[in-house]
Amino acid sequence: MNIAIVGTGYVGLVSGACFAEMGLNVTCVDIDASKIALLKGGHIPIYEPGLKSIVTKNHEANRLHFTTDLKSVINDISILFIAVGTPSDDEGNADLSAIYSVAESVAENMQNYLLVVTKSTVPVGTTAKIKSLIADKLIERNLGHIEFDVASNPEFLKEGAAVSDFMSPDRVVVGVENDRAKEIMSRLYRPFLLNNFRVLFMDILSSEMTKYASNAMLATRISFMNDIANLCELVGADVSMVRRGVGSDSRIGKSFLYPGAGYGGSCFPKDIKALIKTAQNYGYQMRVLKAVEEVNDLQKEILFRKLLHYFDSQIEGLNIAVWGLSFKPGTNDMRDAPSINLINKLLDHQVNVRVYDPAAMEEAKSYFGDKVHYSADIYDASNNADAVILVTEWKEFRLPNWDILAKIMRKQIVLDGRNIYNAEDLASHGFTYTCIGKK
Ligand SMILES: NC(=O)c1ccc[n+]([C@@H]2O[C@H](COP(=O)([O-])OP(=O)(O)OC[C@H]3O[C@@H](n4cnc5c(N)ncnc54)[C@H](O)[C@@H]3O)[C@@H](O)[C@H]2O)c1
Incomplete structure (x- = not known):
């Protein structure tokens, strides 16, 4: 054929x-x-x-x-x-x-x-x-x-x-x-x-709708869990525990329950918007999906807000290392990636940004030009840094050498946007550690 x-x-x-x-x-x-x-x-x-x-x-x-x-x-x-x-x-x-x-x-x-x-x-x-x-x-x-x-x-x-x-x-x-x-x-x-x-x-209409409904469901799970994570921080619960408890229910399942810095990519953001618009064209309001979008827009700012909070809003002139730029690991695609919002906000506040991503460095140049430093690896990015912000959870970021990082960083601060590190482990190396959905 x-x-x-x-x-x-x-x-x-x-x-x-x-x-x-x-x-x-x-x-x-x-x-x-x-x-x-x-x-x-x-x-x-x-x-x-x-x-x-x-x-x-x-x-x-x-x-x-x-x-x-x-x-x-x-x-x-x-x-x-x-x-x-x-x-x-x-x-x-x-x-x-x-x-x-x-x-x-x-x-x-x-x-x-x-x-x-x-x-x-x-x-x-x-x-x-x-x-x-x-x-x-x-x-x-x-x-x-x-x-x-x-x-x-x-x-x-x-x-x-x-x-x-x-x-x-x-x-x-x-x-x-x-x-x-x-x-x-x-x-x-x-x-x-x-x-x-x-x-x-x-039938064809149902097939077209199945695609949007699937993406909408996945995005809903992410925003739902981000909402729960933010509440966990306020009440003192640990979202990683809550996620395991919730995901172990076979009616719910484990997938797409990871809190983080918001969903991005070439599909979810545009497909959620398009489905809301389709409904409006038929005189119907997708109330759940509007909330999903609103939660996600706020979540994309969470790492920036945490940084502001930590430095008491005095962030001008800081050196910040950003680990991970693509909207998720395994791709060079940066369309609507949470890293873009974060880095633009940092640049707006005169922060010196040093970035590293295993696949998206070329892609990043079309977003940031010469406004950021493109690093050779996470250590180069973290040289003299006041904080590391992990945005995309590439496998190779899972076990960094914290001893080296502790020596080369100016301040030992890690903001983990994907909850992949262990707080006690980092504390034992002298780091102050913040993640999503835990006090
Ligand atoms: N990327 C994903 O993960 C994914 C997953 C499922 C569905 N989709 C959907 O699949 C579609 C394609 O997504 P993508 O990520 O592959 O897009 P893409 O931007 O990577 O590729 C689209 C390609 O189409 C080409 N193109 C544009 N106009 C053309 C024309 N008139 N004739 C020939 N080529 C033309 C562009 O040059 C580009 O190479 C979208 O509707 C997307 O929502 C994407």
């Missing part, structure tokens, strides 16, 4: 490489010529564990191709996935301009039957709009007789574990409106069915 994936970002590239790994002939299409040139030259434009080896292997095996020219492949494929970005617009709606631009070029160039599948996260009703856009355009071209179907196949992979998530998904959700599309999508996902993963077929 020949397929194309339009949009070669985190989702498009991972999906394309994984489908090629299953033996399909895949072309990844993107309008970004420099990205396509990099990929053709064997370079991977994003950091994602395990991705480089499967991209290289399948590219060399001639199963994975890259192009900027959709027209050159559109009539040799049976499925076209749309995996372009759907960022927030100024009002918080999902900006669907890239989606419709792909739909337009599909309609302008297709000559044969095609199944057009939305893999991007799109508001309920978008796939139906793509269908009418293509149908209208084909009629305009006097090609109204060409048959096509649309389907929705939202993606649930997590950055940092994208390849394994794609290869071993909890479930695959597919929205279809007829048996022909169902049969093609069943064939596509047969290798996954062989491994007993669940492929859930449903």
